[in-house]
Amino acid sequence: MFVPIAIGGTLSVILYVLIINPRYERLVEKCQPDSAPPEARLGVTVIAGPLFAISFFWFAWTSFPSISFWAPMLSGGMMGFAICWIFLGLFNYIVDAYLAVAASAMASNTVIRSLFGFAFPLFSNQMYAKLNPRWASSLLGFIAVAMIPIPLVLQRYGPILRQKSKYAPSKKNVEVP
Numbered sequence: 001m002f003v004p005i006a007i008g009g010t011l012s013v014i015l016y017v018l019i020i021n022p023r024y025e026r027l028v029e030k031c032q033p034d035s036a037p038p039e040a041r042l043g044v045t046v047i048a049g050p051l052f053a054i055s056f057f058w059f060a061w062t063s064f065p066s067i068s069f070w071a072p073m074l075s076g077g078m079m080g081f082a083i084c085w086i087f088l089g090l091f092n093y094i095v096d097a098y099l100a101v102a103a104s105a106m107a108s109n110t111v112i113r114s115l116f117g118f119a120f121p122l123f124s125n126q127m128y129a130k131l132n133p134r135w136a137s138s139l140l141g142f143i144a145v146a147m148i149p150i151p152l153v154l155q156r157y158g159p160i161l162r163q164k165s166k167y168a169p170s171k172k173n174v175e176v177p
Helices: 003-031 038-061 070-097 102-147 149-164
Strands: none
Touching: 003 038, 003 070, 038 070, 038 102, 038 149, 070 102, 070 149, 102 149
16 A cells, blocks of 8 residues: 555656756756755755645545545555655755754754654544544645645745854855746
């Protein structure tokens, strides 16, 4: 049941390596002698955020016993794809935005993710039992929809936020080409 998640993740990494990363490398060359703005890393998250939300709704509303198990299972492919691109884009953004303290920034990110990973199993069984798989997964989809604007906000206000941070090296606002 989880194999499509791995397949989607593998496909996303292949596309990232073959298409997205070479595009970023060209941007780095274009921005020389300065570095490319960290917001240039967020393009994949703008694509992956809606895919992540869609995958929850796809899973939710194809999880009826009368529907083939292939339909909800295949939603895992999109979910795996989206998760990888979200992680790659945001991890690269964090590293680029907080160069000197990137390890600490990544550690903070890991702690927060681990806290959510710790807390979710404490209520997920009850949530799925009370709401049923369709509405419980839809609830997660709605939360994912609420998070779709995050990379757009970071693209727009990231340079301003970095200027206010004592940990993020920042020059004047640089537009992402």
